[in-house]
Amino acid sequence: MSGTPLDKIRNIGITAHIDAGKTTTTERILYYTGVSHKIGEVHDGNTTTDYMDQERERGITITSAAVTCEWQGTRINIIDTPGHIDFNIEVNRSLRVLDGAIFIIEGVAGVQPQSETNWRLADRYNVPRIIFINKLDRTGGNFFRAFDTLKEKLDIVALPLQLPIGEEEKFRGVVDLVEMKAIIWEGGELGAKYHDEPIPAELAEQAAEYRQTLLDTAVSVDEKAMEEYFEKGDVSVATLKACIKKGTISGEFRPVLCGTAFKNKGVQPLLDAVVDYLPSPIDVPGIAVALDEGVDETLHPDRRRIPANPKAPFAGLAFKIINDKYGTLTFVRVYAGTLKSGDTVMNTTKGHRERIGRMFQMHADKRAEIKEVEAGDIAAFVGLKDTGTGDTLASSDDPVVLERMAFPVPVIDISVEPRTKEAVEKMTLGLQKLAGEDPSLRLRTDQETGQTILSGMGELHLEIIIDRLRREYGVDCNIGAPQVAYRETISKAHTETYTHKKQTGGSGQYAEVKINFEPMERNGGVVFENKVVGGSIPKEYIPAVEKGIRVQADTGVLAGFPTVDFKYTLLDGKYHDVDSSALAFEIAAKACFRDGMKKASPIILEPIMDVEVTTPQDHVGDVVGDLNRRRGQIQNQESSGSTIIVRALVPLKEMFGYISHLRSMTKGRASFTMQFHHYDPVPRNIADEIMAKSA
Amino acid sequence: MSGSRLHWKRGRQEEGAGVSPRTLEWVGYNNAGEPIARVVRVQGPLSLGWRSFRAMARDETASVVELRPGCPPDGAGWLACVGPRVVGRAGQPLQAVRAVEATLDDE
Numbered sequence A: 001m002s003g004t005p006l007d008k009i010r011n012i013g014i015t016a017h018i019d020a021g022k023t024t025t026t027e028r029i030l031y032y033t034g035v036s037h038k039i040g041e042v043h044d045g046n047t048t049t050d051y052m053d054q055e056r057e058r059g060i061t062i063t064s065a066a067v068t069c070e071w072q073g074t075r076i077n078i079i080d081t082p083g084h085i086d087f088n089i090e091v092n093r094s095l096r097v098l099d100g101a102i103f104i105i106e107g108v109a110g111v112q113p114q115s116e117t118n119w120r121l122a123d124r125y126n127v128p129r130i131i132f133i134n135k136l137d138r139t140g141g142n143f144f145r146a147f148d149t150l151k152e153k154l155d156i157v158a159l160p161l162q163l164p165i166g167e168e169e170k171f172r173g174v175v176d177l178v179e180m181k182a183i184i185w186e187g188g189e190l191g192a193k194y195h196d197e198p199i200p201a202e203l204a205e206q207a208a209e210y211r212q213t214l215l216d217t218a219v220s221v222d223e224k225a226m227e228e229y230f231e232k233g234d235v236s237v238a239t240l241k242a243c244i245k246k247g248t249i250s251g252e253f254r255p256v257l258c259g260t261a262f263k264n265k266g267v268q269p270l271l272d273a274v275v276d277y278l279p280s281p282i283d284v285p286g287i288a289v290a291l292d293e294g295v296d297e298t299l300h301p302d303r304r305r306i307p308a309n310p311k312a313p314f315a316g317l318a319f320k321i322i323n324d325k326y327g328t329l330t331f332v333r334v335y336a337g338t339l340k341s342g343d344t345v346m347n348t349t350k351g352h353r354e355r356i357g358r359m360f361q362m363h364a365d366k367r368a369e370i371k372e373v374e375a376g377d378i379a380a381f382v383g384l385k386d387t388g389t390g391d392t393l394a395s396s397d398d399p400v401v402l403e404r405m406a407f408p409v410p411v412i413d414i415s416v417e418p419r420t421k422e423a424v425e426k427m428t429l430g431l432q433k434l435a436g437e438d439p440s441l442r443l444r445t446d447q448e449t450g451q452t453i454l455s456g457m458g459e460l461h462l463e464i465i466i467d468r469l470r471r472e473y474g475v476d477c478n479i480g481a482p483q484v485a486y487r488e489t490i491s492k493a494h495t496e497t498y499t500h501k502k503q504t505g506g507s508g509q510y511a512e513v514k515i516n517f518e519p520m521e522r523n524g525g526v527v528f529e530n531k532v533v534g535g536s537i538p539k540e541y542i543p544a545v546e547k548g549i550r551v552q553a554d555t556g557v558l559a560g561f562p563t564v565d566f567k568y569t570l571l572d573g574k575y576h577d578v579d580s581s582a583l584a585f586e587i588a589a590k591a592c593f594r595d596g597m598k599k600a601s602p603i604i605l606e607p608i609m610d611v612e613v614t615t616p617q618d619h620v621g622d623v624v625g626d627l628n629r630r631r632g633q634i635q636n637q638e639s640s641g642s643t644i645i646v647r648a649l650v651p652l653k654e655m656f657g658y659i660s661h662l663r664s665m666t667k668g669r670a671s672f673t674m675q676f677h678h679y680d681p682v683p684r685n686i687a688d689e690i691m692a693k694s695a
Numbered sequence B: 001m002s003g004s005r006l007h008w009k010r011g012r013q014e015e016g017a018g019v020s021p022r023t024l025e026w027v028g029y030n031n032a033g034e035p036i037a038r039v040v041r042v043q044g045p046l047s048l049g050w051r052s053f054r055a056m057a058r059d060e061t062a063s064v065v066e067l068r069p070g071c072p073p074d075g076a077g078w079l080a081c082v083g084p085r086v087v088g089r090a091g092q093p094l095q096a097v098r099a100v101e102a103t104l105d106d107e
Helices: A022-032 A053-058 A086-099 A115-122 A142-154 A200-221 A221-232 A237-250 A268-279 A419-439 A459-473 A539-553 A583-600 A616-629 A659-667 A683-694 B092-105
Strands: A009-016 A066-071 A073-080 A101-108 A129-134 A158-159 A161-164 A173-176 A181-185 A192-198 A254-258 A315-324 A327-336 A339-342 A344-347 A352-355 A359-363 A366-370 A373-374 A377-383 A393-396 A412-418 A442-445 A452-456 A476-477 A489-492 A493-502 A510-521 A527-531 A566-574 A601-615 A633-640 A642-653 A671-681 B009-012 B024-031 B037-043 B046-048 B051-057 B065-069 B078-082 B085-090
Touching: A009 A022, A009 A086, A009 A115, A009 A268, A022 A066, A022 A073, A022 A268, A053 A221, A066 A359, A073 A268, A086 A115, A086 A315, A086 A393, A086 A459, A101 A268, A115 A142, A129 A268, A142 A158, A142 A254, A158 A200, A161 A616, A200 A221, A200 A237, A221 A237, A221 B009, A237 A254, A237 A268, A237 A566, A254 A268, A254 A452, A315 A419, A327 A359, A327 A373, A359 B009, A366 B078, A393 A419, A412 A459, A412 A493, A419 A442, A419 A452, A419 A459, A442 B092, A452 A459, A459 A510, A459 B092, A489 A510, A493 A583, A510 A583, A527 A539, A539 A566, A539 A583, A566 A583, A601 A616, A601 A659, A601 A683, A616 A633, A616 A642, A616 B065, A642 A671, A642 B065, A659 A671, B024 B092, B037 B092, B078 B092, B085 B092
Parallel strands: A009 A073, A009 A101, A101 A129, A129 A254, A158 A254, A527 A566
Antiparallel strands: A066 A073, A161 A173, A173 A181, A181 A192, A315 A327, A315 A393, A327 A377, A339 A373, A344 A352, A344 A393, A359 A366, A359 A377, A412 A452, A412 A476, A442 A452, A489 A601, A493 A510, A510 A566, A601 A642, A601 A671, A633 A642, B009 B024, B024 B037, B037 B078, B046 B051, B051 B065, B078 B085
16 A cells, blocks of 8 residues: 555545435445446445445445545545444544545535534544535535535535536536636536536626635635735635645635536546545644543643654554454554554553554455555554454554544443354354444343343444344344333442451451442543552452442442442452452442442433424424423424424433334424433433333 | 735734744735725634623724624624724635725725
């Protein structure tokens, strides 16, 4: 992969709301760049990046796929990401390692809920973006209305670089406001043929007005360009492009292009824009080095960054794991240095060494072996033994730990059990591998029932996992009904002392612990502090206390749900020279947890979802009334043309089966999306129900 | 800016801001070389306790400002000044330049 100068590399993602046309656009990009010789279609199930069986059958993207192409002498590594909220982890980890993104919005609906979520994710990682307003050939497709939603919903300075020529089925090209020309697609040859011509007279005035806005906004980001502008009354195309690139990278504005990928119009200028305006690895500040856990990053604005430099010590981030028939593939974004197959690096997150086996450049599910990777590359490594998503691989000469990745909290549980006893081992192995690939999937065993519990981001997410288990690992499972992933926590501090004593003949057991339990803020996790002094508990037994609490915390005292957001401090204890052991301290800690938590006012937490229902005006009353009955809190109502968008916070428990109810209530005319918002305490009566069920 | 009646040059620059200090104002000169207009960067907003204030110019060089709560109606960060008058505000300096020149055209 080496050999391409860093300024000729673009690592970009394509992200959007579900069905906005990400995969369709990617297919055109691969066709026009000569990577593929035919255009695959989502509805035909033959696209390059949707290679999994489930993706092809369902017509949705489930896993992000990496492909590489070349345009204008620049190598573009593209990651096509899923749009469905259940697979948000894929968008999250892709944005984390990309230098830029194409953000697609639909020309009919404009910015939709998932667009907003992904936009905020890209904000979190400071990813420069260009916006592509797609589907302008559709009935109701309107560039200007979709453009307005960018400002309204994303609160950004959106800067049109193009205007559409023709509307809906008459859409035939774009006005290029940078070079002030029209680009017209000729039809046939799948959109590969297009030509430039003068701007149509009827659009000349509008184009001049938008060009003025473009100049005012773009040139203002560069004072030298402003001087050129004042001196000559205009700027060269090269200067204007440099200004657009500068403003795009700094985020002062977001360039907007348009077209219809499905009808093969607008994709080539989009590729030009990727090359001209999105950054290469050396155009962005290097990746930041991680701060210690709990340290406020706003207090360290000048923390160390690793610039892209092939000659520096190696540093890379593992951002995705895939298990296939050939073994485990670890996708790594290389930030600095050069690495050859056979080299050894440090996994600085976990503190051990890893030997790099073979390395591949991935093209969706196909792979080409490479011998070397260097700064700026994205590659897949085979042979890493214990490297997970988010781990840093670095040279021992400079063993940095790169900024960590944040993962979403799973909100839905299902129980799974194999149909035959013989398949237990296969199922466990398969689930462990799938959980290793997907950090938004959690696996645990219910200590009381012995059942395997899978926790994920939504019903679709878990359905796909079970399907993959069947197809890829040959395990048929019985699954329980989806359950809300409740959590337990405490609402006041309490100190508990527990003595575990069994000293009746033979080797005895003795351990005493005094532990303070105190509540923490939401998402605070579980924090341990050891305040034992004077050796009242020998050091070698402290990890056993910690382990005891962590294991017991998986089964809360109220209804058996994992206990979260609390701190436990080991204050004191006693031991016996002969009868104390790690096991005795673990048992004591578990019992101390059970007794202590009951006295610390435990409560049950439930996931609250951000629900957005799009409904025709005449059904608003029904929808709002129904959401209220579901314990929803209406946040706002907005009208968008003839439809109303109702936004509400609703407990997940009340949303199971909502889609079929909504359809029957509105005769199939309303739709909804939802995503996790926060955890809240459940009302007393519901808590009683939950506890009664678990008893 | 063909047809521009003014020659615009950098005015005051930010001090102590590193290698490439930002320009705080652009000054418009007439053909006789006299400065007759300027566009001035409005710094801020200023946060005092829980409230946020924006500066509003009270004189031609924006050396006297009044702090007003919230954003100005246009949310803009540049003042367009012709002689002693503030004739507009804009989000970008070039838009402010245009506001100045439109005012001069009208006169």
